Amino acid sequence: xxxxxAEVLRKTQQQLIQSEKMASLGNLVAGVAHEVNTPVGISLTxxxxxxxxxxxxxxxxxSGKITKTRLKSSLxxxxxxxxxxxxxxxxxxxxxxxxxxxxVD
Numbered sequence: 001x002x003x004x005x006a007e008v009l010r011k012t013q014q015q016l017i018q019s020e021k022m023a024s025l026g027n028l029v030a031g032v033a034h035e036v037n038t039p040v041g042i043s044l045t046x047x048x049x050x051x052x053x054x055x056x057x058x059x060x061x062x063s064g065k066i067t068k069t070r071l072k073s074s075l076x077x078x079x080x081x082x083x084x085x086x087x088x089x090x091x092x093x094x095x096x097x098x099x100x101x102x103x104v105d
Contacts, residue, residue, distance in 0.1 A: 035095050039088035046081040046088070053078050 057074045060066040 032095075032099055036092055039092040039095070042088040043085045043092075046084040050078055050081045050085070053081070 053074050057066070057071070060070065
């Protein structure tokens with residue numbers, strides 16, 4: 001009987017340890033997802049803005065309403081958003097590389 005209780009206790013301890021490991025892994029995955037999601041979300045927003053700006057630029061060109069000032073302003077905004085996409089994607093790539101290195105270590 002005592003041997004049986006010791007075995008039940010050992011199995012319960014193993015289950016508790018496994019549950020704690022899974023909870024820790026869940027927290028780690030949530031943290032990683034958040035860290036990577038931030039630059040990806042910024043990139044999606046900036047890319048959507050670029051698409052919108054190019055669409056407006058094309059409409060203005062087709063209707064003959066484009067001025068040199070408006071063209072320059074739109075191109076400046078497009079460049080700014082492109083830089084944001086590039087820097088955010090580089091940040092995401094660096095994070096992924098860091099996570100891969102931690103996994104290897």
